[in-house]
Amino acid sequence: MAHIDTMPDEPGFLRRMGRMLLADKFALVAVIFLTVVIVLALIGPAWLNDLAQKQNLRGRNAPPFEWERGWVWALGSDALGRPLLARIIVATQNTMAVAAGAVVFSAMIGTTLGLFAGYAGKRTGQVIMRLADVIMSFPSLLLAVIVLYILGPSILNLVIVLAITRIPVYLRTTRAEVLEIRERMFVQAAQVMGASPRRIMFRHILPVVLPTLMTIATLDFAFVMLAESSLSFLGIGIQPPEITWGLMISQGRQYLTTAWWLSFWPGLAIILTTLSLTLVSGWMRIALDPVQRWRLEMRGRKNG
Template structure:
């Protein structure tokens, strides 16, 4: 492991909330990656004798420990498989929005005023539409699917990265090291990617972490409204929607996916707060000072 990563890991270890959040997110990501290959067939096997099977019982096997759904499919297996589509949509949306938004923001903040104005007006046009309403209209026209959902959600999130990146670049480009690079004859491409982007990147990573939780909640809302992912694909939001008619008779159908959405969103928010400080050289001393103080108390 690269040596610079060790201080960050040490600071993460000493922040118990952030460390626990990172472990939870790691487990969810691992489940999303390997879940469909291991449990995909089990998650789709129907057994009407196990309809709405109550949780916390091993009489039908470990896979029914969290209960069965309305078609007798094991909830535990479906939750793990649904994590794949949920993380795929949220991750794809955030990655696409960050790459496009940050790219336009770098160009708009570094190059001339006219180009910047055109890019900013584009962001204003996108922001003038309510994001959820825009997603509803586009998905109704194009049809609900994972690629279409990633496309429409990414479009609505681009202005956040664009405006943030442009504001950061306008400030960073006036710093001494950037001016020195210009005087030495460095190309615009080198200045942007070697001198400006590394300074802006920590802010973008922090925003992306928060935005991941927002996009996941937006996907759940769209699936709950019936215009998100459709069967046989499955997400946590769709599982909540499918369990809504059974809230009084089989609460676990909507409770478990809803709980996972809350846990994931909470973990992302807690981790983003730590990352905002840890990745900022001007504020990292707060974590380092806390680590030093705790180490002194332990040794004392």
């Protein structure tokens, strides 16, 4: 992947990114969908939490598209008569919080370690890379299962475990980028000018690595969300009365033959969100690459 020596800071940068986003209709739809998901994650619990928790045994496993009962019943109800649409909206916050927390912490720790591993001395780099090898020697899902079984399932423990398993992704990527960038002229010029290693790493090298890390983080968000859903499906993720999309799928699996909608709708929410994140990640990879972004810019000019 090609690199840029500085982060774009010209006034027209956001306008250019907007034009490139408009040039990619799939990425545009994905961004709109993810914006809606983020808004629902912020306001969902305060808006529909009471309705999502209210039981109505007379309406248990009600089928979807019964519009006469109200829009919150459009997707049907679960085994306790609670509206699925309201529960999916409320569950958005926990699902997004776990994924975002794990990605942010793993990116911060992995990027910092990667900067030191790539720019510091050989011995320091070897020690840090052996740490990454130890983490990667355990299958991430198996490690999460073991730790959560010992510590107990909770949102905090889930974030910590998933963050730890994703640290090597950012560490190895950052180190590989730094090993190439540190030989560039602007880094050597900063060394001649007497800049400290810390300043060179965080002021000069990090901005060049950020576009690549942002692309990886967007794709990694989808992976972490799927991992959280898998753990909740296995029963060692977030526990009731808290809800996530993965937990809703787990709760509905015993009714798959009689009430398929209990697992189908939260599963569809996961599929659409991960698909949107994948599309946005692909768009970012092109938009932030000076060698390839001309394709989106040309398409944007034609549409304009």
